Amino acid sequence: MIQIDELHKSYHMGSNELHVLKGINLDIKEGEFVSIMGSSGSGKSTLLNIIGMLDLADKGSYVLDNVPIKNLSEKKAAVYRNKFLGFIFQSFNLINYKNAAENVALPLYYQGISRKIRKEKSLYYLEKVGLADWAHHLPSELSGGQKQRVAIARALASEPKVLLADEPTGALDTKTSYEVMDFLQSINDEGKTILVVTHEPDIADMTKRIVMLKDGRILEDKKVEQIRASQYV
Amino acid sequence: MKFIFTRDTWQEIFGAIRKNKMRTAITIIGVFWGILLFIVLQGAAKGMENGFDNAFKGMATNSIFLWGQQTGMPHGGFNRNRSIRLELSDTDRIANQIEGVDFVAPRNARGVFGGAAPLVVNDTKSGSYKVFGDYPIIDKIARKKIRKGRFLNQKDIDENRKICVIGERVLTELFDKDEDPIGQYIKISNVYFQVVGVYKENTTDFFEGDDSVFIPFTTFKKVYNSGNRISWMVIAGYPDEDIVQVETKVKALLKRRYSVHPDDERAFGSANFGEMFGKITGFVKGLKFTALVVGIATILAGVIAIGNILLITVKERTKEIGIRRALGATPGEIRGQIILESVFLTLLAGTLGITTGGVSLRLINSITQNLDDFPFLNPTVSIQYIGMALLIMITLGSLIGLIPAQRAVSVRPIEALREE
Ligand SMILES: Nc1ncnc2c1ncn2[C@@H]1O[C@H](COP(=O)(O)OP(=O)(O)OP(=O)(O)O)[C@@H](O)[C@H]1O
Ligand SMILES: [Mg+2]
Numbered sequence: 001m002i003q004i005d006e007l008h009k010s011y012h013m014g015s016n017e018l019h020v021l022k023g024i025n026l027d028i029k030e031g032e033f034v035s036i037m038g039s040s041g042s043g044k045s046t047l048l049n050i051i052g053m054l055d056l057a058d059k060g061s062y063v064l065d066n067v068p069i070k071n072l073s074e075k076k077a078a079v080y081r082n083k084f085l086g087f088i089f090q091s092f093n094l095i096n097y098k099n100a101a102e103n104v105a106l107p108l109y110y111q112g113i114s115r116k117i118r119k120e121k122s123l124y125y126l127e128k129v130g131l132a133d134w135a136h137h138l139p140s141e142l143s144g145g146q147k148q149r150v151a152i153a154r155a156l157a158s159e160p161k162v163l164l165a166d167e168p169t170g171a172l173d174t175k176t177s178y179e180v181m182d183f184l185q186s187i188n189d190e191g192k193t194i195l196v197v198t199h200e201p202d203i204a205d206m207t208k209r210i211v212m213l214k215d216g217r218i219l220e221d222k223k224v225e226q227i228r229a230s231q232y233v
Numbered sequence: 234m235k236f237i238f239t240r241d242t243w244q245e246i247f248g249a250i251r252k253n254k255m256r257t258a259i260t261i262i263g264v265f266w267g268i269l270l271f272i273v274l275q276g277a278a279k280g281m282e283n284g285f286d287n288a289f290k291g292m293a294t295n296s297i298f299l300w301g302q303q304t305g306m307p308h309g310g311f312n313r314n315r316s317i318r319l320e321l322s323d324t325d326r327i328a329n330q331i332e333g334v335d336f337v338a339p340r341n342a343r344g345v346f347g348g349a350a351p352l353v354v355n356d357t358k359s360g361s362y363k364v365f366g367d368y369p370i371i372d373k374i375a376r377k378k379i380r381k382g383r384f385l386n387q388k389d390i391d392e393n394r395k396i397c398v399i400g401e402r403v404l405t406e407l408f409d410k411d412e413d414p415i416g417q418y419i420k421i422s423n424v425y426f427q428v429v430g431v432y433k434e435n436t437t438d439f440f441e442g443d444d445s446v447f448i449p450f451t452t453f454k455k456v457y458n459s460g461n462r463i464s465w466m467v468i469a470g471y472p473d474e475d476i477v478q479v480e481t482k483v484k485a486l487l488k489r490r491y492s493v494h495p496d497d498e499r500a501f502g503s504a505n506f507g508e509m510f511g512k513i514t515g516f517v518k519g520l521k522f523t524a525l526v527v528g529i530a531t532i533l534a535g536v537i538a539i540g541n542i543l544l545i546t547v548k549e550r551t552k553e554i555g556i557r558r559a560l561g562a563t564p565g566e567i568r569g570q571i572i573l574e575s576v577f578l579t580l581l582a583g584t585l586g587i588t589t590g591g592v593s594l595r596l597i598n599s600i601t602q603n604l605d606d607f608p609f610l611n612p613t614v615s616i617q618y619i620g621m622a623l624l625i626m627i628t629l630g631s632l633i634g635l636i637p638a639q640r641a642v643s644v645r646p647i648e649a650l651r652e653e
Contacts, residue, residue, distance in 0.1 A: 054559060054647040074642070075563045082561020093556045093650065097252040109241055110561040158561070 001162060001193050002028040002051065007060035009046055020046045022216035024060070028195070030161075033188040033226070035196045035204040038213030044197045045166055047213070051195065052085055052164045053077045065161050082110050086155030088165035092147040094139040100126060100150045101135040107158040125153035129183060145176035152183055156192075163187070163194040169203055175232075181206045182229040202227075246574050253546070260542045261582035263535030264626065268583045271528025271622055272590025272614050277597065278521040280612030285513060288608045293335070293374050293469040295476050295507040299483065300465035301491075305499030309492035317491050317500050318462045326490070327466075331482050333474035338374055339463040341366035341453050343422075353446060354420040355407040362403055363445040364421060366453020374467045375435060377447075382415045382430030389449040396452075397421065398430040400443040421446060424456050476507030532625065536579060540633030543575055547637040554641050555649025564642040571641055575634025576627055583626045587619060 009021040020043040028034055036044050049055040050062065053069060062069045064084055072080065086107075087093075094103045104122035113121075126132050129149035139147055148168060155163055165184070169177035181203060188194050188208075196207060204210050205227045212220040250257050301317035324337040344350030344363035351364050365371075369385045377384050377398075384398055399407075399414065408414050414428045426448060434443035441447075453459065470479045484501055487493070493500040547554070554567055594612045601609040 049647050052559070054650065055645075075565065078558060078561050078563040081559060087559050089650070093552070093559075095553055095556060097248060102248075106557070107560040109245075110557075110563075110566065115241065154560070 001030045001032070001065055002026065003061075003063040004051075005061045007047075007050065007062065008058045009043070009050065009055075010058055020216050021050075021057070024216075024218060026211065026218070026221075028193065030193055031188070031191050033185070033194045033196075033208040034211060035198050035207040035209070036211045036213060037198060037201075037204050038219075040199075042213040043216050044213055048164055048166050048195065048197050051162075052087060053081050078110075082107060082158060084161045086158060086160035086163045088148070088151050088155050088163065088168045090167040090170040092139070092144075092151045092171075094147055094150060094154075096139050099136050099138050100131060100142070100153075103139070103150055104154045104157050107154060111158060121157055122153070125157045126150070128156070129153045143176075144172050145179060148172060148176075148180050149183065152180070152187075156187065161193060163192055165194065165196045167197055167199065169198065169200065177203060178206075178229045178232045182233050185226070185229055242570065242573065245570055246577055249550075249570075249574060250578070256542065256546060257578065260539050260578050261585070263538035264532060264579055264582035265535070265586045265589075267528070267531035267533070267535035268586030268622060268626070269590045269593070270531050271524075272587055272619075273593050273597075274524035274528055275521070275614045275618055276590070276594040276612035277609075278517065278524045279614065280594075280598070280601075280609045281520060282517045283610035283612075284608030285517060287610050289510065290376075292376060293467075294510040295472055295474060296374060296467055296469040297476060297480050297483070297506060298465055298467055298504040299480075299487075300502050302499055302502045304493055304497055306494040306497045308494035308497065311492060317493070319466060319487075320461045321463055322461065323487065323490070324463075324466055327468060327483055327486065330486060331479060333470050333479050334483075335469045335471050336370055336373065337469070338368055338370045338467045339450065340371065340465055340467065341450065341457070341459055341462075342464045343457060345464075351422040353403065353407065355417070358407045360403070360406050362400070363441070364453070365441070365445060365447050366450045366457075366459070367447050368450050371467070374469060378433040378435050380431045380433045381413075382428070384430055384432070385447055385449055390451050393451045393455060394449055395424065395426045396429045396449070397426040398432055398447040399428055400441065400445050401431060401433055402442075402444040403446060404431050421448070422456060470507065476505060480505055528622075529625070532622065533629065535582070536626065536629040536633050539575060539578055539582075539630065540636055543571065543578075543634065543637040544640060547571065547641045550641075551644055551649045551652045555644070555646050555652065558646040559650060567642050568635075568638040571638040572631050572634035575637070576630040579626045579630030580623070583623060587622070590614070 004024055004026040007021055007024040008019070011018045011020060024047060036047065038044050046055065050057050051064075053072065064080070067080070069080070095106070098106070101119070101122045104125055105118040108118040108121060123132060123135060126135050129152055131146060131149055131153070134142060134146060139150070142150065163184075168184075169180055172180065177200075184194055184196070185206060194207075196203070198204055205224060206229050207224070208226050209221070209223050211218060299319070301319045304311065304313050304315045304317065307313045321339055324339045328334055328337045342363060342365045344361065350361035353360055353362050367385060368390060369387055372384055380401065382398070388394070389396055397419070399419075404414055407419060408417075414431060417428050418425045419428060420426075432447075448456075468479065468483060470476045480503060484503070485495070487501055488495055488497065491500070557567065594614070598612055601607055
């Protein structure tokens with residue numbers, strides 16, 4: 001699903017150059033559930049953003065679902081993001097003047113899907129994250145966990161090939177974090193490929209594979225025995 | 234372009250606009266004010282034009298008043314300070330010999346220019362009023378508003394009839410309140426005249442007011458023994474004729490006839506009404522043009538204000554735009570939405586302004602309706618002007634929307650998302 005070869009990324013600030021990713025090699029198959037760990041500043045978000053086509057690599061190759069991601073115009077990148085990827089952010093990034101259902105329907109709007117089907121789908125995915133009753137509430141009326149569940153529903157709604165989550169539980173307490181992980185696990189059980197960036201080892205243990213970053217390189221890449229979140233919920 | 238007509242696009246736009254009502258209100262106020270000003274000024278200028286048109290209706294505006302004075306130079310064996318009195322025959326001479334003259338109306342008058350006004354008596358009531366000896370053609374110079382009866386006609390002239398047309402004030406002062414003056418006899422300078430008509434004061438009259446008496450020119454000649462002399466004449470040029478040139482030609486002709494030095498500017502007095510009227514028309518034209526410029530400038534300023542506020546809101550919405558782009562919005566879709574927002578706000582403001590402007594003009598119209606002296610009538614704005622204003626607004630709205638739209642997509646999604 002994802003093939004990354006010798007990926008490099010530097011940030012330039014004035015005359016300073018910060019080499020963040022120094023040759024990343026990563027191969028992720030369909031249906032995997034991968035967590036990316038590492039200390040702060042190790043380049044986790046940078047890597048995820050490149051995978052998410054929100055940012056561009058300087059060097060190396062990146063192939064997503066057999067499509068080489070290179071020299072994309074903004075328009076093409078937008079279309080690929082919409083078709084292939086679902087994003088979950090630490091700070092939820094819901095649009096504050098749209099209610100839960102409208103937020104979930106937004107990626108479908110950009111897919112050019114009809115109103116009726118958008119409505120059906122958004123309600124379906126809200127139900128899936130257990131928020132059917134909250135469909136017409138604004139984000140400001142939801143708790144953090146609920147917001148993240150809306151964000152997950154939104155990421156799922158476009159039926160992406162890969163789900164990208166940058167510290168999805170970073171803003172949540174332990175109990176809510178496990179609830180969110182429980183969702184992600186059930187989605188992964190259905191076959192969806194998921195990448196999670198996290199600081200928390202217990203969250204990482206709920207995935208199936210842990211990739212450790214250090215100083216822009218992969219320090220360790222291991223398969224783990226998945227701990228089911230449902231036993232804590 | 235088809236995204237303009239889909240309900241979803243508009244729902245996105247309404248969502249964004251409704252999100253911040255205050256911002257929307259402030260945004261549209263500039264354009265609203267601009268178009269309102271444009272409409273009201275344009276309508277007021279039109280109303281003024283209509284008002285003047287109405288005031289000068291039935292009036293030979295391209296005309297000159299001309300009378301004899303005293304010579305300022307000795308010439309042809311005569312001393313200076315010789316009095317010149319125009320004669321009836323001069324009118325035909327001018328009408329026949331000067332090119333561009335439509336007709337000439339000779340007048341005789343008593344009680345104007347400081348002369349003593351004749352006494353007019355009806356039984357026990359009496360008063361001094363101006364008396365004019367006129368041909369019916371004077372009606373073509375300034376139409377008389379006849380309230381009762383009729384004005385002078387050619388038969389009155391031909392038969393030297395002793396009839397008169399009196400002003401409203403003469404009527405109220407010499408007759409009882411509900412008395413019908415038509416057919417009654419009044420004494421003017423000790424001669425009995427039958428009243429055949431009553432006229433109403435006309436704002437464009439220069440001398441008559443509402444306290445004058447019109448009698449046939451030929452009768453005047455007999456009663457006041459004025460012979461062939463006339464007090465003054467009114468020369469009407471054809472509508473497109475250069476009236477200043479006509480005036481010069483007429484004076485040259487009269488100077489030859491009365492042996493006046495060609496450079497003597499004192500011998501004949503004149504008032505060129507055509508020239509005055511031209512100034513008024515020029516003033517109204519200037520007013521309309523100023524209204525146009527001011528209106529367009531205000532609309533322009535309003536649209537620029539919309540652009541500015543949109544630019545600010547685009548900065549405020551950087552994060553939202555980042556989210557939309559992460560979810561798959563193309564730069565074109567983002568740009569289109571912001572430009573449409575701009576056009577929509579501009580049009581909303583414009584429509585409100587046009588409506589308010591229309592209502593204001595109606596109000597102004599109903600207020601000024603009863604002001605007879607104020608030259609103001611039917612203030613309207615032509616549909617072409619409104620169409621033009623709307624077109625300008627759509628064009629400017631989309632042009633000005635380009636700036637915030639470009640700014641919205643110039644931020645890379647990753648940076649937009651990082652924004653707090
Ligand atoms: N846009 C940018 N411009 C300059 N430097 C950047 C930019 N984005 C990230 N960096 C730098 O690159 C390095 C890696 O950042 P990144 O966000 O990938 O770290 P991270 O592993 O996600 O850290 P954290 O766990 O704190 O989120 C950091 O030193 C950061 O300061
Ligand atoms: Mg990070």
